[in-house]
Amino acid sequence: MAKDFSLLTLKANSSLLAFLLFASPLLPVAVAQEADTPQAEAPEAVPGTGSAPQNPGGAAPAESRVAPPTGDAEIQALLGKLANAVANLEYRGLVTFEHMGVMETLEVVHGIRNGEPVERIRFLTGAPREMVSRGHDAQCRRDGSPLSRAGLWSNMGLQNVQNNYQFLQRGEERIADREAVVLEARPRDAHRFGLVVSVDRETGLPLKSLLVAPAGRVLERFQFVELDLTAIDDSELQPHSASARESEGTGHCGSLVSRWQMGWVPSGFKAVAARELADGEMQVFSDGLSAFTVFVQKLGPSMNYRGRAVRGATVAYMDHIEVNDEHYTVTVVGEIPDNTAQLVAKAVKTPR
Amino acid sequence: MSHGNHQQRLDESLSALMDGEASELEVQRLLKESDASGGDLGQRWSRYQLAASVMRGEKVAPVNLGLAASISAAIADELPLTASAEPQAANDASAIHSRWWRPLSRGAVAATVAFAAVLGVQQMQAPQMGGDELVAEIERPAQQPVQSVPQPSGFLVPTLNTRSVSTNPQLVPEQRIGGMGVSPQVQVVPSPELMRHLNRVMMEHSEQAARVGSQGMVPFARATYGERPPE
Numbered sequence: 001m002a003k004d005f006s007l008l009t010l011k012a013n014s015s016l017l018a019f020l021l022f023a024s025p026l027l028p029v030a031v032a033q034e035a036d037t038p039q040a041e042a043p044e045a046v047p048g049t050g051s052a053p054q055n056p057g058g059a060a061p062a063e064s065r066v067a068p069p070t071g072d073a074e075i076q077a078l079l080g081k082l083a084n085a086v087a088n089l090e091y092r093g094l095v096t097f098e099h100m101g102v103m104e105t106l107e108v109v110h111g112i113r114n115g116e117p118v119e120r121i122r123f124l125t126g127a128p129r130e131m132v133s134r135g136h137d138a139q140c141r142r143d144g145s146p147l148s149r150a151g152l153w154s155n156m157g158l159q160n161v162q163n164n165y166q167f168l169q170r171g172e173e174r175i176a177d178r179e180a181v182v183l184e185a186r187p188r189d190a191h192r193f194g195l196v197v198s199v200d201r202e203t204g205l206p207l208k209s210l211l212v213a214p215a216g217r218v219l220e221r222f223q224f225v226e227l228d229l230t231a232i233d234d235s236e237l238q239p240h241s242a243s244a245r246e247s248e249g250t251g252h253c254g255s256l257v258s259r260w261q262m263g264w265v266p267s268g269f270k271a272v273a274a275r276e277l278a279d280g281e282m283q284v285f286s287d288g289l290s291a292f293t294v295f296v297q298k299l300g301p302s303m304n305y306r307g308r309a310v311r312g313a314t315v316a317y318m319d320h321i322e323v324n325d326e327h328y329t330v331t332v333v334g335e336i337p338d339n340t341a342q343l344v345a346k347a348v349k350t351p352r
Numbered sequence: 353m354s355h356g357n358h359q360q361r362l363d364e365s366l367s368a369l370m371d372g373e374a375s376e377l378e379v380q381r382l383l384k385e386s387d388a389s390g391g392d393l394g395q396r397w398s399r400y401q402l403a404a405s406v407m408r409g410e411k412v413a414p415v416n417l418g419l420a421a422s423i424s425a426a427i428a429d430e431l432p433l434t435a436s437a438e439p440q441a442a443n444d445a446s447a448i449h450s451r452w453w454r455p456l457s458r459g460a461v462a463a464t465v466a467f468a469a470v471l472g473v474q475q476m477q478a479p480q481m482g483g484d485e486l487v488a489e490i491e492r493p494a495q496q497p498v499q500s501v502p503q504p505s506g507f508l509v510p511t512l513n514t515r516s517v518s519t520n521p522q523l524v525p526e527q528r529i530g531g532m533g534v535s536p537q538v539q540v541v542p543s544p545e546l547m548r549h550l551n552r553v554m555m556e557h558s559e560q561a562a563r564v565g566s567q568g569m570v571p572f573a574r575a576t577y578g579e580r581p582p583e
Contacts, residue, residue: 102407119572123577220570282556282557291571293556295553302545309550314558331549331550334561335561
């Protein structure tokens with residue numbers, strides 16, 4: 001036992017040393033090279049500049065586009081496993097969540113009750129924050145939208161996602177004492193961010209996920225430290241703090257048709273949910289991995305702000321339009337590039 | 353051109369040193385450069401340290417190199433005063449006065465340091481205490497997240513973007529053309545009303561995104577992150 005252990009550490013040490021030796025003198029060079037590669041590829045994919053036919057309506061069914069790359073069967077299987085695990089697995093764990101140069105730790109619990117996922121998430125650092133979310137999946141699933149949560153699992157959803165991202169397998173690593181396969185979803189245009197997800201080999205659960213901006217800039221990292229896959233007790237799904245927010249399944253998947261038209265959305269994004277708010281409405285768009293939400297609200301002239309606000313990986317671009325002498329505040333929120341949010345906000349059109 | 357490369361390398365070495373990951377070579381390079389460039393590198397180093405301390409929420413007394421220099425200068429200036437008092441031994445009262453005066457003036461210098469330090473702390477701490485986001489304006493090195501495993505090639509060195517420190521969204525209004533002398537990233541301190549709106553839409557978005565995406569619980573983490581205790 002002790003022998004095994006020392007052997008292991010020796011191995012770990014030497015590989016670490018090798019990496020350091022290799023990396024430190026060459027690091028600046030390597031960084032420069034890495035920074036160049038994605039940028040060099042990006043322009044081809046930028047809509048409007050490339051030769052690829054762009055659909056300004058953005059509502060073109062993805063199926064009609066160029067045949068999806070015949071993805072590696074292993075990647076396909078892994079994506080299906082991931083989608084299934086995210087929706088149907090019971091687990092609890094400790095997680096680190098980094099963005100904005102700050103790292104926080106969280107406790108997450110994912111249970112299934114009456115076939116619906118119930119999630120509890122609680123920050124263990126900083127101000128006490130806790131949320132319990134339950135029963136929100138039913139309507140999305142009933143609707144059968146290919147982009148709903150289990151979307152990756154269906155062939156159509158998978159195909160759509162592969163039209164927008166190129167999936168690459170990037171080796172293996174160990175996270176939370178488990179073997180994981182590293183998958184990279186590389187965006188095919190400049191309107192979405194990339195993802196690097198380490199998928200648990202056994203269950204398909206994402207053990208680590210990075211949101212990556214162009215040039216390899218990591219905006220956010222969510223990573224398990226400890227994972228427990230045993231069944232979840234009811235008590236674990238109860239809020240642990242008095243200030244916990246409970247979120248009931250009030251979302252609708254495509255059940256409300258928005259009265260606002262979108263003049264343009266990035267290709268591959270489809271409206272997947274819409275909801276009426278007290279002072280306006282919101283419409284959610286997704287390409288299967290990334291999502292943004294368009295809010296159009298009557299908030300009064302004091303909210304006629306034009307500009308963007310950023311928190312971690314999330315950007316909110318605010319704009320306003322005037323329809324029949326009424327002021328409406330438009331806010332586009334999402335984990336998408338700033339420019340894309342701005343373009344979408346400008347594309348909100350007068351209702352018919 | 354080569355200067356830019358050199359500068360970039362130095363920057364990288366400096367942040368590596370911040371993270372305690374600088375190689376022997378890089379340390380040598382930094383030491384060499386700090387000799388050559390005078391105070392510039394040293395000042396940046398101490399600013400980085402200061403920013404890091406502030407981000408960790410430590411109460412810090414910034415080491416103001418300029419202040420240290422001016423204290424040295426002040427003490428140097430003082431010597432002729434006591435020296436000139438010695439020869440005028442005829443005037444005993446003056447000698448006594450100078451003997452009393454000397455420690456007193458040293459104390460006065462020390463008090464000045466303490467005051468400046470406290471003032472410095474308040475200036476650094478106040479924005480954070482107020483829950484505002486001005487802290488982000490402090491020059492901050494790009495922070496390297498701790499790497500447990502060598503990253504697979506292709507997305508090397510994922511530097512965590514440090515766009516903001518507080519849980520509040522950061523505001524950047526659209527630039528008006530013709531605005532002069534304005535830096536391209538003007539930070540606006542938003543009205544509480546605007547802040548509430550931004551927090552609300554970000555939370556609503558994240559919750560909805562959790563329902564349609566395949567990202568597991570990440571969107572829930574985002575939704576809960578900026579949550580405010582009820583006021």
